[in-house]
Amino acid sequence: MPGFIARRLLAMVPLALIVSFAVFMLMALVPGDPALAIAGQEATPEAIEQVRVQYHLDQPLVVQYLYWLRDAVSLDLGTSRATSQPVLDEIVARWPVTAGLVAASALVAVVIGVPIGVLAGIRPGHLADNSSRLLAGIGLAVPNFVGAIVLVVILGVQLRWLPILGYAKFTESPADWALHMVLPAFTLGSTLAAIMIRQLRAAMIDTLDSNYVRAAWARGGSPKRVIGQHALKNAAMPALTVFGFSIAAMIGGTVIIEQIFSLPGLGPFILSAIVGRDVPVVQAVTLMFVLTQLVVALLVDLAYGWLNPKVRVS
Amino acid sequence: MQVFGGRSPSMRRLMALFAGLLVMAACGSPGARGGGGEKDSNGSLRIATDIEGGLYTYFDPVRYSSWPLMFTNLLYDTLLYYGPDGLEPGLATEWSFPDQSTVEFTLRQGVKFQDGSPLNAEAVKFSWDRVIAAGPEMTKVAAVKALESIEVVDDLTVRVRLSKPIAGDWRDRLLFSSQAGVGIVSPTAVRAAEAAGKKFDEAPVGAGPYKFVQFVPGQRVVLERWEGYWNPAAQQVARMEFVHTVPGAPTLTALAGGVADIASVTAADLNGLQAQGLVVDQYPPVFETTWYQFCVARAPFDNLAVRQAALHAIDRNAYTQAAYQGAATINDKFPAPKFPYYPDSIDNPYPFDPGQARQLLQRAGATGAAVTLLTGSDPLSAAVAQIMQQQLNAVGFTTQIRQSQNTFNDLPGVNWSIYFGAGSYPATSSAFFMPGGVGNACGYDNPELTTAFDRTRNPQATAADLDQAWADYQRVVYADAAQFSIANPNDLVGRSEKVQGVSGDITSGNPWVFADIYVTD
Numbered sequence: 001m002p003g004f005i006a007r008r009l010l011a012m013v014p015l016a017l018i019v020s021f022a023v024f025m026l027m028a029l030v031p032g033d034p035a036l037a038i039a040g041q042e043a044t045p046e047a048i049e050q051v052r053v054q055y056h057l058d059q060p061l062v063v064q065y066l067y068w069l070r071d072a073v074s075l076d077l078g079t080s081r082a083t084s085q086p087v088l089d090e091i092v093a094r095w096p097v098t099a100g101l102v103a104a105s106a107l108v109a110v111v112i113g114v115p116i117g118v119l120a121g122i123r124p125g126h127l128a129d130n131s132s133r134l135l136a137g138i139g140l141a142v143p144n145f146v147g148a149i150v151l152v153v154i155l156g157v158q159l160r161w162l163p164i165l166g167y168a169k170f171t172e173s174p175a176d177w178a179l180h181m182v183l184p185a186f187t188l189g190s191t192l193a194a195i196m197i198r199q200l201r202a203a204m205i206d207t208l209d210s211n212y213v214r215a216a217w218a219r220g221g222s223p224k225r226v227i228g229q230h231a232l233k234n235a236a237m238p239a240l241t242v243f244g245f246s247i248a249a250m251i252g253g254t255v256i257i258e259q260i261f262s263l264p265g266l267g268p269f270i271l272s273a274i275v276g277r278d279v280p281v282v283q284a285v286t287l288m289f290v291l292t293q294l295v296v297a298l299l300v301d302l303a304y305g306w307l308n309p310k311v312r313v314s
Numbered sequence: 315m316q317v318f319g320g321r322s323p324s325m326r327r328l329m330a331l332f333a334g335l336l337v338m339a340a341c342g343s344p345g346a347r348g349g350g351g352e353k354d355s356n357g358s359l360r361i362a363t364d365i366e367g368g369l370y371t372y373f374d375p376v377r378y379s380s381w382p383l384m385f386t387n388l389l390y391d392t393l394l395y396y397g398p399d400g401l402e403p404g405l406a407t408e409w410s411f412p413d414q415s416t417v418e419f420t421l422r423q424g425v426k427f428q429d430g431s432p433l434n435a436e437a438v439k440f441s442w443d444r445v446i447a448a449g450p451e452m453t454k455v456a457a458v459k460a461l462e463s464i465e466v467v468d469d470l471t472v473r474v475r476l477s478k479p480i481a482g483d484w485r486d487r488l489l490f491s492s493q494a495g496v497g498i499v500s501p502t503a504v505r506a507a508e509a510a511g512k513k514f515d516e517a518p519v520g521a522g523p524y525k526f527v528q529f530v531p532g533q534r535v536v537l538e539r540w541e542g543y544w545n546p547a548a549q550q551v552a553r554m555e556f557v558h559t560v561p562g563a564p565t566l567t568a569l570a571g572g573v574a575d576i577a578s579v580t581a582a583d584l585n586g587l588q589a590q591g592l593v594v595d596q597y598p599p600v601f602e603t604t605w606y607q608f609c610v611a612r613a614p615f616d617n618l619a620v621r622q623a624a625l626h627a628i629d630r631n632a633y634t635q636a637a638y639q640g641a642a643t644i645n646d647k648f649p650a651p652k653f654p655y656y657p658d659s660i661d662n663p664y665p666f667d668p669g670q671a672r673q674l675l676q677r678a679g680a681t682g683a684a685v686t687l688l689t690g691s692d693p694l695s696a697a698v699a700q701i702m703q704q705q706l707n708a709v710g711f712t713t714q715i716r717q718s719q720n721t722f723n724d725l726p727g728v729n730w731s732i733y734f735g736a737g738s739y740p741a742t743s744s745a746f747f748m749p750g751g752v753g754n755a756c757g758y759d760n761p762e763l764t765t766a767f768d769r770t771r772n773p774q775a776t777a778a779d780l781d782q783a784w785a786d787y788q789r790v791v792y793a794d795a796a797q798f799s800i801a802n803p804n805d806l807v808g809r810s811e812k813v814q815g816v817s818g819d820i821t822s823g824n825p826w827v828f829a830d831i832y833v834t835d
Binding site for chain 1: 381454504557567573719727742744745752
């Protein structure tokens, strides 16, 4: 197991290199002069030239990338070209907000998706099943930013049940943090919940119809044992795969959700950086997102082993 | 396999539950907005604004780069104020420009910083020496970069020398703003912070009407009335809370949800605000202007007659309602409508006349000429672009729209014919219409316009001189037809009814605007 984890962690390095290079080249392909964005409207041509030299913008693209890589290896992610502030400082300050939002959204997805999906699979064609399909349909059809605004208007503006914007640190007040996270997490997690409902429903129906489950019933197994221990563990495998992939989508979704709910996470930060051609910020934040997804993928693989000993890595 | 038996479900129960939720929502109160009561001098004003300027929040003026923040002017006050008739005394009571590279002013007597230390010439020198020491990277504002030396003439008199003859920029911009990094800080507080190994940013001290209380990153900034301020009549509220929101729906919901009392809003928010029973005030802009620039370096607008044809094709009335939802002031001149030296005596020689436009185009042999509009991707710019496209195509042009997230960045790289610009004087003119300006991507160079512009920036010009200079500037603009204006979006302020006394745009946090704002109980 430690060897497996170590190999997977090592495998992240070349992937991170490929992604960072790809992002760098994509940003370079965007038309326009980054030196103009940095120097501003009131700069002189000499000042713009100075900016080009300072930020190596007069060098070939590969050389510019190597400059960035050299610094990144020593955890110097550069300074923002717009603010001249260290990028790492901003990421350290903002990352917990985004990570918390993703974690809360994943929790919402699991808390909603798993019980409903299982119930629907146990009772196909009944009220629980029909309700679940309606819910899943709505969750999949409605874009998350539309859902966000509707929830804010109803629950925040009209009913005043929940705060409509803002953030509280988890370390200072878990209860306040949770209260501020309800709307954003529900918005971001609803799509994944909908997917998990459908996945689990289908997988449960299929699994409950298998021979080993029939055998378990025949041996007089209790519903808790048969469903919880035998059926669910096998039905959860495809749902777990979807869950792992969806984390990446959720991370991307934080950009919009954090804007709507005024959460001080990485979303607004990278959005401003993309518009302002602030390449160091875009590079660093994208790398952070990619590494996060890779770690999640590793955790999903480890979870497979827990669910099904046959795929456990020895 | 069905594990548990059961009856077939009914969808009606589900739909009834959903409908019940909607009914509850519809019946829910939009929340108390108050208004119409007595002035509450101990009240709080909550302002929805982007406290990060899109990037980060700062309080120390030397951390300024190019992001003005609303609370800066309230924290540090400004040397001068900008009233209906121009400059008025603020922290400074007298000001002069001995030459084009020198600014002199005399500070108001008896003014103290929020820590009780005196605001004097030494404090100004200390503050601006820090700006110089921070280096040219500290700011993108040319007039701040030009700071060369600060001389203490006497206890209250300061002489500032600039490295370039742009004292006019100080008159037109910096002297009535602390947002560009020239806020005057308390030397006592800076030294105390340094001695304690802390940053001044953590506990900033200025001489403004409101002192720093709290900053929660990404959430809010809280200021409180400072009892030692030199002008108590300008402190109508006891506390100001700046709540972080981004423009658009989040600001709208903050106002509607009672999280904020007032905010700068856009025309796109109008319907939503009015539906929520909020008040929207409109003010024609004073400095912010929108304009359109022809690229005179390439076809089709390298031909004066073709440019004139395009101008005759523009029907300004079509834009105001369709694009700006009525929240705009039609403007056929370069400066903003409320600019003190607005040249309203100069008539527009290009009235809307599609027939004339077609004739000019035909005579120039340019019927069907391809035109590319380089515009922003925001809804307002997109709407304006679509209307312009229709109007130009109606007289014989073939117009396509090129949207961009950052049009300024795309100037050198895109083959544009008409560029949509916005900005405030004088930065806009310098950057886009003067030779060597970084926004002058098509190399526009008109010596007459340059001469007229230089006259507008002469700090020693009288009001009559400036009136004449701006009139001459506009005449040249019309004659050359290289740039034009259509309408200026009004500055919009959305507020709950409990907020009264709003007299202008609040975006800049100008103390003379906030001096009259109060809340009712």
